[in-house]
Amino acid sequence: MHFNEREQSIIDILLQYKFYVPASKIAKQLDVSKKTVYRTINKLNENPASKPLIESKLGEGFRLNYEEYIRKKSAKESFLKNYTPVERRNQILIDLLFKAPNPIRTTDFYDKYFVSETVIYTDITVLNKRLKKHNLNIDRNGKYISIIGNEVDIRKVLINTINIFNLDNLLSKEELNHNDTEFIIDNMNRLESQLNITIPYPYNINIFSHLYILINRFRSGKVDVSKVVDKLKQPYTNLIQENKDIFQQAKNIINHFSNYLNKNLPDTEVWYLFQYLLSSRLVNNSKKEVEQVKHGLEKEITEFYIKESGKALCKNFNKEMVWEELINHIRPMINRINNNIHIKNNLLEEIKVEYEELFHIITMISQNAEQTFNLGKITEHENGYLTIYFAKYLEQMFDTKRIIIICTSGIGTSELLKVKVKKAFPNIEIVDVLSTTDFMNQFHKYNAIDFVLTTVILESFTKEVPILLVSPVFGDRDKEIVNTFIKKKCKRDLHAYIKQGFNHFL
Template structure:
């Protein structure tokens, strides 16, 4: 485990002598006091596992301070990640050189005993098993056996793991300045070609892909691509439907060929296309299969999360549905291609929105069981989906959609609408209807309306939508009644 950014910030705010209140910490971290208690609990759980002592102590009414037990220690190095970092770096070096053999002398610099080397090799094999890659060694050499596509997936995942361990928003490996300048330039080429800014984590996905290509062609032998089957018809059609992305991918590969001074397999264009296509960008045309699948998954998340039989039963569901749908479309491309994205806010999301994240995780388990992809929806993706559900909840709390039902003329209904908007700026009047219009638009009302203000008594039931009978002139008594109702709804 590693402390997240909020956990590190909280530790930095504390000292060994004075208690600091949860309210002060909450204000500094821009979170609730409830979240402060959760963060402290998690920090202490990590500390107890490794050192059998809580890192933070507390007293009711006083707050929190650091445990005197750790006074003479560097608390930021309590969790030792040296071995894990070294192991990842070592695995990467073998992956880049595949299928070339590497001399066992790579362990000489670490001054390890033969038994320690054996343990290190076993750990490496355990990590590589999930990618169907075999590690072989004798008394002189170490080498890997696996398909190129699995080699690339392993490289991508280990990059993400290194980022997670180092808590960085950039690749946690050393890149020489010339390569870095070249890769940055390619990111700019993509942004300018598609007229879109590549934000985190999608910029990192493309960055690692380009860096991986450079390393693989420099250090290894990319044999798998020469024996790869040609593109299938649906893959060709997808590239034709997204000509701008295809042209951008061709430009990137041509630049790489010029930079490395080699001729690459034509399939590299398709792999580059896949990575750019998997980004959540506007100018992409998805296959009909992905569109239908994204639609079904979005509906499945919404109906199961809110325990409803149909998406339209959820008030103002369209905004949540669109957010999910636009994330799920490129996500399906990532799953199909084995591309994983990073989420450096995951720890904070789990702490802040534990209930929502947990609920979505259970729903995701059923979806993963149905999906035929080797790569499944992981915690990073669930973290992003959690934010969409929380955004929907906040919007629902802050803004209520109101329907005005008025039997009087246009002038009176417009006056009522103006008075409602003037007295309740957080209410959104979505429509003004007569009772006859209501009967013909019940589907719209159930999906988009939270509360109904009516100047006459309703002759039919609208289920769970509250109805307030008010005067066409909106009296002071009406205003008080509305305020009380809004508080009850909150």
């Protein structure tokens, strides 16, 4: 558990006494109001899973639960000692960026990590090298350190450094301010309610992170927007006209944040949030995409992906099946590229393994799209999402299987089996129902059969077509056998098809 300066000051006062200390005495020593003391102590005790850190007694005041304090302090020190260098540097970087360009005493954020001056020097060198790529610099002046640079660049590095993956678990994260978290989520819920939408993952994470950064920059740092006003006042008039409701909600939220922080936030914050919302997929309550005007560029890029992937895979794609999902990703993707907004794809590594060749095809098409349409860099996270849309379409294409059903007589039991199979697997096309004799004599007439479903053993059949032996009653075990086979065959066929296309594409 991390204590801020005021929390630690109250703990330090209570450490001096074994008996209860009145709130008025604590308030006098800290030069704050009794209300502030009560609020700070409530925050220290807000974790319901543990015993209160500070005990209270009516009419007497407050006392430190020393045993609980030692337990939490030990747990904190153990946790911080186990930080990897990368985790430590990221946390230091976030602290510095939140407070930029204000200088911080080095010991204020390094003492808790129990590291040497040599390690501190190495950390700062590594971080400075990393920041220079984003036009930012670390300034070390004696015992103080700060980050100097443009507000746009500071925000960009912050959003890429903060790594929040699960919005449902945010309230349990100790490093996040509980009140800020609840305030942000309340505003996001209000936004969704007012627009009658849902903001799906990972866009909700991006917007949450953006708003959390906003709070901490204005609370802890010194925000200079004078250098970014002109950049943000590019011709957005048409965008506002086309998305009036979204722009109005962005203004409303920034007004709420102004009141929450007790500061007049600049208009640039409305633009920032507006950009994030336009760069997100917004889904209404009927699970359809929120209607936004589709411009020529996003249509051209969508057409480009469908056409180029079709060439790569030697397949004329059914445009209607992939168009809507694809253009509804590409529209906000263009906004993200233009505004340097990045989304994370938690499934990226799995996508690379499961759809390796298809991911490479989409990546190469994206590189061509960058040049053809003069776009900025399309990240591998974006390529991962694009891969999923095409994989979904291809899997549907391979989902339909053509089969023949065989029984001893080919009449009664086979027709019953046909009905049961069709009911259990609607995507199966049953080409014919045959007796064993007819099948042996006529199989050459049937083309492109994926497998044969039979209730009798076909010992003399040697054709290279899979045969599944099932019971005439076609029970749950039989359905499981067929289902498992179809899944494996779909996967094999899909990978073979994509690999062939990939080799052709190269």
